[in-house]
Amino acid sequence: MNIILKNDTASCVIDYHGAELKSFKKGDREYMWQADPAFWGRTSPVLFPFVGGLKNKEFVYQGTAYPMGQHGFARDMDFSLVSATQTECFFELLSNEETLKKYPFDFKLVLGYRLEGDSLSVIWSVTNTGSKELFFSIGAHPAFNATLDGSYFALYKDGKPVDEFVNSIFGAGLLTDDKETINLSQGKMKLSPESFDGDAFVIEDSQVDEVRLLDKMGQPFVGAKFTAPLVGIWSPPKKNAPFICIEPWYGRADKESFQGNLEDREWGNSLKPGEEFLVDYKITLF
8 A cells, every 4th residue: 555645846655565655756757766676676665673784683682682684674564554644644663562572672663754845854753662771773775766877976064065975884794894085076976887886885973964866967866865873875786776775874784893782783772761763854856
């Protein structure tokens, strides 16, 4: 089942499964990747209660190891519709017997979408509905139709192009301790089919608050603004896939050197009983 949001400028489609954004159109142009499994069978999954991969594909909490796949489980579950109008909708996912077996925390996760002109705000709310501290990460993974051959991404901070950024380097699905500084020209990086062969660009420490994708002429066609402290920019390695993801994150994959418990994960978040975590990010079509 889907919910359709529409105004005079744009329209979007959200699936109950994963509360996933499946389409965002301006006129007849589709901006979202349509989940061809030959490259990547998703469009815009929510990453919860983990972002990225975990060391040994598990997390340790109070002495017990819990197996967990990359990006957690919310993207693969059906959400319930809370409310919907022509331009706004909210979905929720509640912890249950199934989730508690693999993630021992009570929670309420709400995903909201608000269409205003040619922009779509994506709203996340996490509430600790249990009696103990809740540890979690959350992130976005929207994929936009784009070519890697001669297009660009552009980075901004406080409305101004950034001259360089520090990239945290991936190993085999986890981050290494290595970093590299990448210089930009007027905030732009030109892309090629080989640009993502080393996996995602991972930009930590609130270096940027906006990422735009630009065509071969250097004209922006889609962008995301956020307050998240991290953002990933990704396309499948060595596939020359026809899409690019802009991924605001509150959390990230473990490092290869990580040896700690759930409470020790870098960039993790926590809530005391009854507390709520409420954030959003905005996708804009140009």
